[in-house]
Amino acid sequence: MAVNTLTMTALVLIYLAATLIIGYLGYKKTKSSEDYLVAGRCSHPVIIALSYGATFISTSAIIGFGGQAANLGMSLIWLTVLNIGVGILLAFVLFGKKTREIGHRLSAVTFPDLMCKIYKSPVLQYIAGFIIVVSMPLYTAAILIGGARFIEPTLGIDYTTALILFAVITAGYVVFGGLIAVMYTDAFQGTIMLIGMTVLLALTLVAVGGWTTGATALTNMADLVPKALASQGMTGWTTMPELGSPIWFTVITTLVLGVGIGVLAQPQLVVRFMTAKDNKSLNRAILVGGPFILMMTGVAFTVGALSNVYFYQTSGKIAIDAAGGNVDAIMPLFINQAMPEIFVVIFMLTLLSAAMSTLSALYHAMGTALICDLWGRGKECALSLKAHQAGIVIMMVLSTILALLMPISIIARATVMFMGLCACAFLPAFAVGVYAKAPSTKAALYSMVTGAVVWFVWTAFFHAAEAKPLGLCQALFGKVTLLGAPWTAVDPIVIALPISLIVMVVMQVQAGKAQPAATAV
Template identity: 55%
Template sequence: MTLSTPVLGIIILIYLLVIFYLGWLGYKNTKETEDYMVAGRKIHPYILALSYGATFISTSAIIGFGGAAGALGMGLLWLAFMNIFVGIFIAFVVFGSKTRRMGVNLNAVTFPELIGRRFQSRFIQGFSGALIGVFMPLYAGIVLIGGARFLESTLSINYDVAVLILTVIVAAYVITGGLIAVMYTDALQGTLMFIGMVFLLVFTYAKMGGVTAAHSALTAMNDLVPESLAAGGHLGWTSMPAFGSPIWWTLVSTLVLGVGIGVIAQPQLAVRFMTVKNDKALNRAVLVGGPFILMMTGVAFTVGALSNAYFYNTVGKISVVVAGGNTDLIMPEFINSAMPDTFVVLFMLTLLAAAMSTLSSQFHTMGTSIGHDFYREYLKKGELGQTINITKIAIAGTILASVVLAYILPISIIARATAIFFGLCAAAFLPMYAGALFWKRMTKEGAIASLLVGTFSSLFWLAFVHKSEAVPLGISKAIFGVDTILTGTWTVVDPILVATPLAIVIAIVVSLMTKPTPQEHLEVCFKK
C-alpha cells in the first residue's frame, strides 16, 4: 500500500488533531480516580458500544482474520456470528448488567478488582493483574507492529520512527486522559471503521455483480482449492471444511470457539460494563454494538473469501497465490487492486483507527493491572492513595515492554499473540468471572484454584501440545526433544477446549468442598 499523496498526509493530520482534542477532553474531565479508571461511570451508550466494538476489533481482525477467510473460506462467518451473539448480546445482556451492578456495589474500578473483591482475595486481584501485565504486552505488541507497518508503508517513513510516533501519540492521550480519553477516541475511531467497512462491502458486491452472483462465482471455484489445503480438509470457499479434519479443528476450536467465547473474559472489554450508570445504557449499547460488529468481522470475512473470485476473474489466480502465500497480504492486495483510489485512502484511515483504538485500551488495561491491581492493592495492600500517578507510571512501563517485545520476539510468535492472549483469558478468567456473577456458592478457594489451573494448564498446552504455538516457542523441543508431546488431532485442538473445561471442573469441585462465602458479603455483592 504505497500512496504517499499530500492529501493522505493532510487527512491523517486532521484525524490526529481531532484525536488530540478528544484526549484533551478526557484530561479535562478526569478529576477523581473513578474518572481515570472507569470514566466516572457515566459514559453515553453510543460511546460505550463503539468503544467496546473498536477495542474488540483490531487491525488483525480485519486484515489477519479477513486474510484467513481468503484462505479458509466463508466458514469463518461462524466466528462473525459468535462475535455478534456472544461478543455483544450475551456479553452485554447477561454479563454486562451484573458486572456493572457488582462493580458499583464493591466499588471496583478494574476487572481484577471486581473479581478480587467478590471473593475477598487480594491474591486473585494481584495474580490477575500480574497475568494481564505480563501477557498483554504480547498482544499489544502485535497491534503495535500492525499499526507501525501501516504508517511505514503509507507515509513512507522508517519503521522504527513509525513505532515511536504511534506509541507516543497513543501513550500521550491514554496517560493524561485515562479511560475517558480512551473511550472518546475509540468512538471516533469506531465511526471511521464503520464507514470504511460499509464502503468495502458495497464496492465488493457491486464489483462482482451482486450478492448471489458473487457467491455463485466463489462456489463455482470449489475444484480450484490447492492440493495442500484440500489434503487438510478444505472443500471450497463456500463450504465448511470436512468434519474432523485439521482445518475443521483449527476453524472451529481456535477461531470460532477460542476467539468467539474468549472475548467475554477480556479484561479490557469487561471493564467497560462498569463505565455506564445503568442497565438502560447497556441495552441501548446493544442496539449499536450488534450492527457494528456485523459490519466489522462479517464484512471482513465475506470480502476476504470473495477476493478469491475477484482475483480468479482478473488474474486467474486464487488469493493465497496472489498474496505469495502470506494470508496477511490478501486484504491489502484486494483493496489495492479492486477498490478506487479515494477508497484506498479512506480504508487506510480505517485501519489506523482500528489499530489505535485497540492499542489505547490495551495500554490503559496493562497500566491499571500493574499499577493498581498488582502494585497498589496486592503488594502495598491498598495503602497508597496515589492510584492515578502509579497507574500512569505503570502504563509507561508496560508500553515500553510492548515496544521491546515488538522488537525482540520472532514474528512467528507475535503472529500467535492474539490467540494466545484470548485463550489464556478464557481459561484463567472465564470460569471465575462467570462464577463470581452467577454462582453464589462459589468460594474464594474455588476461584483461586480455577484461576491457577486455568492459567497453567493453558500455558502448558500452548508450550507443549498445540502445534501453532509449541513449534515457534520451541520449549517442548528444548526439554523433550520433540515439537509436541502429544500427536495427531490433539496438536490442533485449541488450549481453550482443554484448559477452560478443566478450570470449570476444578472451580466446582473445590467450591463445594470449602466453606461458603459469608451471607453478609454476598448481600453486599448482589445488592440491587
C-alpha cells in the first residue's frame, strides 16, 4: 500500500471514534421501543435520504460492480438508471408514502410486522421473518468479508481479528442505539461516501484526459476485448453486448434487473420509509436521494470502465489483466496506482463507510426480525429493548460464523442472491398490500411461498453462476445445470418474479370476485 500505515491507522481510528460518538448520540435519544425500531417515526429528510442511500450502496456496489464495469463496460450504466428510477423515484413516490401511512396507522415496526398487519396474518409475519433470518446473514457475511479484507492490510492485523473487530464495533452502536444510531451514523458515512466518490470521478477524468478524450480512447480499445468475452457477446467497453448473448443476459437480467428491481422490497430499506414523520419528509428525501445514488453507482461504473484507459496507457494492459484476472481487485488497484496518496486514504474511508452503513442496517433488520417477528411475535417481550439487543447480538454472531465458514464462491454471489430473493418473495405481496383496498391473505401467502421456492429452484438448478458453487444440481443429477445456454445465464428474478406476480394478481382478482358473492349469500 502506497500510504503511510501510521497516517492511515490514525485516520481510521478518528473515523471510528466519530462513528461511535454519533452512535452514542443516537443511543441518548433512544427512549422507547418505537425509537429503537423505527427511529421514533420522526427522522429528518436528509437523514432518511442518506441512510437509505448508504444502506442501499455497499462495498460490493463500488468495488464489485465497479470491477464488473471495468470488465464488461459502460452497459452497466443501465443499472444506475434503475437504481435512481426504481430504487429512489418509484420506491419513495409509489411505495414509500403508502408504506409510511399504513405503517403509522397500524403501528408496524418491521417489514414482516407491516405485512402481518396489512394482511391480518401472523403466518405471513413468520414466513417473512424466516426468509429474513435465513437469507440476510449470507448478505451480511459478504459485507463482513469485504470490510475485513480492507481492514486487514490497512491496520496490519490478521484477517480473522479484523473480521471480528469489524462485526463487534458495528454491532456495538446498533445494539445500544437502535435505528436512531444506525441512521445518524449512516448519514455521517453517506456524507463521506459522497465526498469520496465525487473526488474519485474528478481525479479519474483528469487521469484519462477528460470525458470525451477518455471515452474515445476506450472506444478505440474495442479490439482489445478478451477473446473469451468477445465470443460471449461483448463488443467493447462503450457499446452494449450483442442482444441475446450470454453477456447480454448477465448484464441485463442479473446485474440491471436483478439488482435494480431487487431493491424495491428489501426489508431494511422499507423500514426507512416508516421512520418519516410525514410524506413531506419523503418528498424532501427524494431531492437528496437521486443525486446521491447517481454519485455512487454512476461514478463507480464510469470510473471502472475508464480504468481500462489508464491501465492501457500506463502498462499496456487492460484492467482485468492488470489486476491479475481478479475483478474485485481492479478498483483498489486503480485507486492505488492512479490517485494521489491522500485520496487513497479518503477512498479507504469511503469503502469503510459503505460497508459499515449497510452492515449496521442488516444487523438491525435481522435482530428485530428474530425477536419481533419470530421468537416474540404477538408477545409483549417483542417490544422489550433488551430482547431486541439480544436478537441483534445473536444474528451478529451467526453472520460472523457464516463469514468465517462459508466458501467464498457462494459469498461472492450473496448480494445478487439476497436482492433477487427479496424481490421474488416480497415484492408482489408488498405492492398489492399497500395499494389494494381488500388485499387477499391467501394470495399473499401463495405469492410469497411460490416466489421464494421458484427463486431457489432456478438458483440451485438452472442459473450457472449460483448452481455451480452451490453444487446441489451436480450432487443430485450429475451435471452443473439442468438446462443449457441461454437459460444458464438467465437470472432467477426473471423467472421467479413474474410467476410470483401472476400468482398474486390472479388470486387477488379471484378473491375480489368471490367476496361480493360471499356477501350476497
